[in-house]
Every structure is written in C-alpha cells, then in structure tokens.
Amino acid sequence: MALILTFLGKGGSGRSTCAIATAKKLSAQGQRVLLVTEDAGPGFGLLLGHEVASIPTPLGSNLWCLQLKFAQLLEQNWEQLKKLEAEYLRDPFFKAVYGQELSLLPGMDQALTLNALREYDASGDYDVIVHDGPGNQASLRMWGMPAGIDWYFRRFKQVFQASQFSKAVMPFVQPLAGAVLSGGKGLSGDLFNQPEVQQSTGLVGQGIAAVKDPMRVRAYLVSSNNDIEIATARYLWGAAQQIELTVAGVLLNRSPAKSQDFEPLPVYVLPAPIGDWQSLMASLPDYVAAPSAPAPVEIDLATNTVRLFLPSLDKKQIQLTQYGPEVTIEAGDQRRNLTLPKTLQGRSVTGAKFQSGYLILSFG
Amino acid sequence: MALILTFLGKGGSGRSTCAIATAKKLSAQGQRVLLVTEDAGPGFGLLLGHEVASIPTPLGSNLWCLQLKFAQLLEQNWEQLKKLEAEYLRDPFFKAVYGQELSLLPGMDQALTLNALREYDASGDYDVIVHDGPGNQASLRMWGMPAGIDWYFRRFKQVFQASQFSKAVMPFVQPLAGAVLSGGKGLSGDLFNQPEVQQSTGLVGQGIAAVKDPMRVRAYLVSSNNDIEIATARYLWGAAQQIELTVAGVLLNRSPAKSQDFEPLPVYVLPAPIGDWQSLMASLPDYVAAPSAPAPVEIDLATNTVRLFLPSLDKKQIQLTQYGPEVTIEAGDQRRNLTLPKTLQGRSVTGAKFQSGYLILSFG
Numbered sequence: 001m002a003l004i005l006t007f008l009g010k011g012g013s014g015r016s017t018c019a020i021a022t023a024k025k026l027s028a029q030g031q032r033v034l035l036v037t038e039d040a041g042p043g044f045g046l047l048l049g050h051e052v053a054s055i056p057t058p059l060g061s062n063l064w065c066l067q068l069k070f071a072q073l074l075e076q077n078w079e080q081l082k083k084l085e086a087e088y089l090r091d092p093f094f095k096a097v098y099g100q101e102l103s104l105l106p107g108m109d110q111a112l113t114l115n116a117l118r119e120y121d122a123s124g125d126y127d128v129i130v131h132d133g134p135g136n137q138a139s140l141r142m143w144g145m146p147a148g149i150d151w152y153f154r155r156f157k158q159v160f161q162a163s164q165f166s167k168a169v170m171p172f173v174q175p176l177a178g179a180v181l182s183g184g185k186g187l188s189g190d191l192f193n194q195p196e197v198q199q200s201t202g203l204v205g206q207g208i209a210a211v212k213d214p215m216r217v218r219a220y221l222v223s224s225n226n227d228i229e230i231a232t233a234r235y236l237w238g239a240a241q242q243i244e245l246t247v248a249g250v251l252l253n254r255s256p257a258k259s260q261d262f263e264p265l266p267v268y269v270l271p272a273p274i275g276d277w278q279s280l281m282a283s284l285p286d287y288v289a290a291p292s293a294p295a296p297v298e299i300d301l302a303t304n305t306v307r308l309f310l311p312s313l314d315k316k317q318i319q320l321t322q323y324g325p326e327v328t329i330e331a332g333d334q335r336r337n338l339t340l341p342k343t344l345q346g347r348s349v350t351g352a353k354f355q356s357g358y359l360i361l362s363f364g
Numbered sequence: 365m366a367l368i369l370t371f372l373g374k375g376g377s378g379r380s381t382c383a384i385a386t387a388k389k390l391s392a393q394g395q396r397v398l399l400v401t402e403d404a405g406p407g408f409g410l411l412l413g414h415e416v417a418s419i420p421t422p423l424g425s426n427l428w429c430l431q432l433k434f435a436q437l438l439e440q441n442w443e444q445l446k447k448l449e450a451e452y453l454r455d456p457f458f459k460a461v462y463g464q465e466l467s468l469l470p471g472m473d474q475a476l477t478l479n480a481l482r483e484y485d486a487s488g489d490y491d492v493i494v495h496d497g498p499g500n501q502a503s504l505r506m507w508g509m510p511a512g513i514d515w516y517f518r519r520f521k522q523v524f525q526a527s528q529f530s531k532a533v534m535p536f537v538q539p540l541a542g543a544v545l546s547g548g549k550g551l552s553g554d555l556f557n558q559p560e561v562q563q564s565t566g567l568v569g570q571g572i573a574a575v576k577d578p579m580r581v582r583a584y585l586v587s588s589n590n591d592i593e594i595a596t597a598r599y600l601w602g603a604a605q606q607i608e609l610t611v612a613g614v615l616l617n618r619s620p621a622k623s624q625d626f627e628p629l630p631v632y633v634l635p636a637p638i639g640d641w642q643s644l645m646a647s648l649p650d651y652v653a654a655p656s657a658p659a660p661v662e663i664d665l666a667t668n669t670v671r672l673f674l675p676s677l678d679k680k681q682i683q684l685t686q687y688g689p690e691v692t693i694e695a696g697d698q699r700r701n702l703t704l705p706k707t708l709q710g711r712s713v714t715g716a717k718f719q720s721g722y723l724i725l726s727f728g
Binding site for chain 1: 374375376377403404405406407410411433434435457458460461462464465466467468469470471472473474475498500501502505506508509511512513515516519520522523524526591592593595596599600603683685687690692694696697698699700701
C-alpha cells in the first residue's frame with residue numbers, strides 16, 4: 001500500500017509545480033515514487049522538462065511519471081468488464097461493443113483516475129503516489145466517490161428490492177453486479193445480503209477507508225498570498241473535510257504568507273519566486289511523518305456526540321437532514337451521508353451547534 | 365435562443381476575468397446577459413466584486429449573475445424526475461428517495477450545468493449567456509456530452525434490442541426513457557422506433573445542433589505569453605474542434621503576444637497588466653458578429669471527402685477506426701463518432717491524410 005498525496009487550490013497557484021517537487025523530494029529520500037498527472041496535453045511535460053507517457057516512465061532514481069490517457073483507460077476497463085460479463089452473465093450483450101469505439105462522458109475521467117490510482121497502489125511497486133489532478137471541486141467529487149457509491153447502493157437497495165422492476169431484472173444483473181462490487185469474485189444467492197457486498201472488504205469499502213486515513217490519502221492546499229487564491233484554498237479545505245479527506249498543511253508561495261487564514265494547519269512557505277527545484281524541495285513538508293492536522297470526524301461515544309471539523313464554512317452554509325437512519329450534511333456544495341458507529345445508528349440528532357469551525361452533533 | 369460564450373485555457377490564465385469583462389461589455393451594448401459560473405466557493409464573487417447567488421441576481425442594467433449550486437440543482441432535477449416517473453412508470457421506485465439526500469458523484473456537475481444552461485437558454489430571458497467553467501478537458505467533456513449520449517444510445521440500442529435482458533426490462537423502462545429523451549412527451553409502442561427519439565427534435569439532438577453552431581455556442585481561448593499556457597490553450601483548441609465546438613479567437617494577456625501560435629484564429633491582445641474593466645472590455649472581440657474561424661468539419665459531397673480541422677495535433681496523435689457504419693476518431697484524449705451525411709453513411713473510409721491541421725477522409 002502506498003501513501004497518496006494530492007494538492008488542492010485555484011488554477012495557476014502552483015499545484016503541479018508542488019507535485020513535481022514533492023515527487024523529486026521523496027524519491028531523493030529513497031521512496032519509490034510514481035508521479036501521476038490527470039492534466040491532458042503538453043503542459044505538464046513542459047513544466048517537468050521531460051516527456052510523459054501513458055505508462056510509468058522512469059525519470060530518475062526511484063521516480064516514475066505517468067500521464068493518464070482516458071480514452072485508452074476506458075478501452076482497457078471496457079475489455080475487463082466484458083471478460084467479467086462473459087464469465088458471470090447469462091446473456092452478455094456488451095460483447096458486441098468494442099472498447100475503441102467508446103466516447104468519454106463526464107465523470108468517466110474521475111472514475112478512471114480513481115481506479116488507476118487503486119491499481120498502482122495495489123501493485124506494491126510504489127511507496128508514494130503523487131497525484132496531480134484538477135485540484136478543485138472535481139477532484140473532491142473523485143475522492144468522495146467511494147462514499148457516494150456506497151450511499152446510493154445502500155439507499156437504493158431498499159426501494160429496488162421492494163419493486164416489481166427488481167424481480168424482472170435481478171436474474172440478469174445480479175451475477176455481474178456482485179462480481180464488480182466484490183472485486184471479481186463470483187456470488188450466488190441474494191446480491192444485497194452477500195457478506196462481500198455488505199462489508200467493507202469490497203472495492204468501495206476499501207476506497208472509503210483509504211480516503212479517510214491520512215497515512216493512505218492526504219491533501220495539501222496550495223496558494224499564493226492573493227486574496228482570491230486564499231479564499232479558494234480555504235473553501236476547498238472545508239469541502240475536503242466534508243468528504244473526510246484530511247488536509248495536512250498549506251504550501252504558500254509568493255510570500256509574505258498570510259498563515260493566520262489557515263490555522264491550525266502547518267504552513268510551509270515556499271521560496272519566492274520559485275527558483276530551482278532544490279530550494280523548493282527543501283521547503284516542503286516531511287511527508288513521511290504522520291500529519292498533525294485535525295481529523296475530519298471525531299466521535300465521542302461517552303457523550304454520544306460527533307464533532308465534524310468544517311473550517312472556512314459558516315453556520316448558514318451548513319444544512320442537516322435526517323431520513324430514518326441516515327444523517328445527511330450539506331456544506332461546500334457537497335452532501336455527505338454520515339457513517340455512524342453502531343451504537344449511534346438509528347438514533348435521532350437531538351442537538352446541533354457550530355463552534356470554532358466544528359459542527360457538533362448530539363444523538364439522543 | 366441565446367448565444368452561449370465559453371472560455372478555455374489553463375487555470376490562472378484569466379478566464380474568469382475575461383468572462384466577467386465579456387458579460388459587462390455585451391450588457392453595455394444592450395444585450396440581456398446572464399453570467400453563469402460553475403466555480404464553487406467565494407473566488408468568483410471576490411473577482412466580480414459582488415455577491416453571487418444560486419438564482420439570477422441583477423448586477424446592473426441588462427446583466428444578471430448566477431453561481432451554480434450543484435447539491436441544490438441535483439435536488440430540483442430529482443424532484444422533476446420523480447414527477448415524470450409517477451406519470452409514466454407502472455411501478456415507480458424513486459419516489460421513496462428524497463432529493464435532499466442525494467450525494468454528488470463525478471460527472472453530475474457537468475450534466476447539471478449543461479441542463480441549467482439549456483433551461484436558461486430556452487427561457488428566452490437572455491440574449492447571451494456567458495459561461496465561466498473549469499475551461500479544461502472537463503468542460504470539453506460537458507460540451508461533448510450530447511453527442512456522446514447520442515452515440516451510446518444508438519450503439520447500445522442494437523445490442524440491447526437483441527438481448528433477453530431487454531425483453532424483461534422494456535415494459536418497465538420504456539415509458540420513462542421515452543419521456544426523458546423526447547423532452548417530456550409520453551410515448552407508446554417501441555421506444556427506439558419513435559420519431560421523437562430518432563430525430564434530432566429530442567433534447568440530445570438539440571444539444572448536438574447547438575454545440576456545432578457558432579451562433580449558439582462558441583469558445584474563446586485565453587492565454588498569457590507563457591509557454592505552458594500557450595501549449596495548453598493550443599491543445600484545448602484541437603480538442604474542442606474534435607467535439608465540433610467552434611473556437612472563434614484567442615484572448616492574449618501579458619503581451620507581447622505570440623499570435624503566430626494560433627493562426628488562422630483572430631487574436632485579441634488584452635491590456636497588460638489587466639487594469640480597469642473599461643480598457644479590458646474595449647479590447648475584447650465583437651461577439652455579436654459571426655466569427656471567421658474555420659469550421660470543425662467540412663463535407664464535400666462532390667468528392668466524397670470530409671475535412672476535419674484538428675489544429676495543434678499531429679498525425680501520431682490521431683487514430684481512426686471504423687466499425688460497420690460508424691467512423692471513430694480518437695485525438696486529444698477524446699473519441700468522436702463522426703456524424704456523416706446520408707450519402708456517406710455505411711461507406712468505407714478509403715483514404716486518410718493529415719495536411720496543414722486538417723484530417724482529410726475519403727469515402728469509397
């Protein structure tokens with residue numbers, strides 16, 4: 001398992017530069033590093049000063065670089081899906097469609113990126129994966145995807161199971177859906193009651209666990225001292241906490257830094273102007289150490305309270321709803337369906353207050 | 365029907381600034397303008413110097429501004445879908461799920477943006493809609509979405525119709541799918557053979573027609589004279605042509621401009637540094653006039669040739685495949701399934717060459 005590092009901030013704030021310097025720093029320390037960019041086109045290669053390809057290409061000792069090519073990834077994933085289909089489905093119908101034909105629709109890039117990161121992580125070939133993505137709301141949608149899929153699955157299974165539609169469709173989709181959700185293993189019996197599906201051993205559950213764990217996936221903010229960049233970085237900080245992605249620090253360039261905007265995060269002041277890679281690398285965090293940033297969620301079972309750290313957001317921007325067992329928090333133009341420990345599941349929220357960046361929920 | 369203007373370029377190149385100045389310029393000329401930003405958070409409002417809300421808010425004479433809020437849009441669209449479901453579906457099962465619960469998955473932002481633009485366009489309240497989006501590959505996925513959906517629909521209908529799965533599912537999904545695809549009208553009989561579905565009168569067909577028409581949807585590149593920004597803008601130019609979105613010019617800031625990189629596009633040099641809105645507005649194009657940029661596709665029926673303008677791409681980056689009646693072009697990390705006129709449909713590609721930015725296909 002690798003540590004995945006990603007960077008959030010306004011376009012032009014220097015995220016890709018920081019990603020490259022991070023990859024160089026960690027590989028110089030002896031970590032095996034894969035630098036992955038989602039950026040299409042020639043921009044990233046120009047910044048790196050090296051051609052980038054769609055397979056990991058060595059850049060130096062312990063360092064590989066990769067530019068994701070989505071048309072190609074879609075084709076590969078389609079062929080895998082067809083194999084699964086042929087194995088599990090009674091009446092396969094995807095087999096007549098070729099991967100080379102498929103158009104890319106919105107959202108596919110993020111799904112393909114997440115899957116590629118998962119595969120490189122699972123390969124065991126890298127200690128650290130440095131991810132250069134769009135760094136905005138779109139990136140947060142990607143990191144929130146495992147929890148989002150999990151919610152749709154849980155919520156729709158009730159209504160689906162109760163429907164006539166389900167009875168007609170299940171004999172056809174069950175084997176395939178089960179195989180995908182459990183990571184390739186075949187299932188028999190009722191799909192939704194399979195332990196592989198219910199437990200967090202499937203791909204979705206593994207994804208949720210990884211995004212929550214700052215020793216697996218960790219974000220850093222990048223900003224200059226420009227007011228708009230700072231406001232954007234602060235917003236993304238709050239929105240990242242919302243999906244339980246830990247933000248571990250701020251990389252501030254073009255000082256003098258306004259570090260008070262990001263308390264209590266550690267702030268790393270980059271040389272201004274950003275000159276050679278060496279001095280930039282020297283000013284970056286010690287990524288290998290455990291971060292000291294506040295956890296997105298703290299649960300206190302003694303008092304039946306849940307504390308959510310939502311910095312940069314104010315009370316008016318946060319909405320709370322409860323439907324049956326699910327508590328939904330809307331903030332930062334995202335919805336998050338709170339995963340509660342067993343003892344709090346099914347209980348009503350009896351109190352909610354917002355205090356110094358924390359949303360504190362009490363359960364009755 | 366409104367003219368929709370959008371801006372492509374690297375993050376930080378000044379796209380949002382250009383969008384704001386464009387909206388100010390056109391409203392000062394008496395056009396009723398809606399300025400729409402997809403940018404979440406406070407950054408856009410700070411740049412504009414005015415608070416932005418999730419409904420069109422007047423900013424001055426003839427000028428309204430809107431920040432898309434995706435959680436809210438998802439909720440609204442979900443309630444509409446439930447209404448349709450209740451009307452057309454024998455066994456509705458979405459009714460038990462509330463819009464306020466739904467999580468945002470990757471791709472939903474783009475689908476919701478496109479739908480919101482369509483609705484504001486259809487409202488007749490605006491002459492021009494100025495769109496401030498991410499301006500990168502994600503924006504191109506959005507503009508390519510109608511053609512992408514159309515392709516999936518056409519291609520999968522054959523395999524779907526032939527399957528056992530189809531026979532089990534059709535009695536349940538047919539009325540709903542028909543209603544959505546035809547823009548709300550009910551259908552009876554076989555879904556795929558309905559004239560509403562087959563012809564370009566449905567929403568998808570209207571979307572494809574609008575994106576292709578530079579008097580309906582038009583993009584401008586934004587770049588400084590920095591090499592990475594120029595390379596990124598050039599790449600997005602080629603990729604935009606690939607989905608038949610017309611790029612009508614380049615807004616170049618921080619001159620001296622390297623305008624030869626964008627021939628034959630008209631280049632508009634912005635004041636450097638960008639100072640007051642007035643001088644910026646004065647340097648922008650005359651958006652009302654028909655653009656002089658090359659069309660993405662030219663079809664010559666006399667010689668049975670199709671010329672695709674794919675600037676900034678080279679021969680090695682272009683792949684061509686033909687499966688039965690469909691010709692697929694892969695370039696700029698996108699696939700486009702070429703829509704051919706009737707007389708060329710079903711014919712084989714007998715020759716392909718790449719010449720001065722044009723891919724020229726001959727049909728036998």
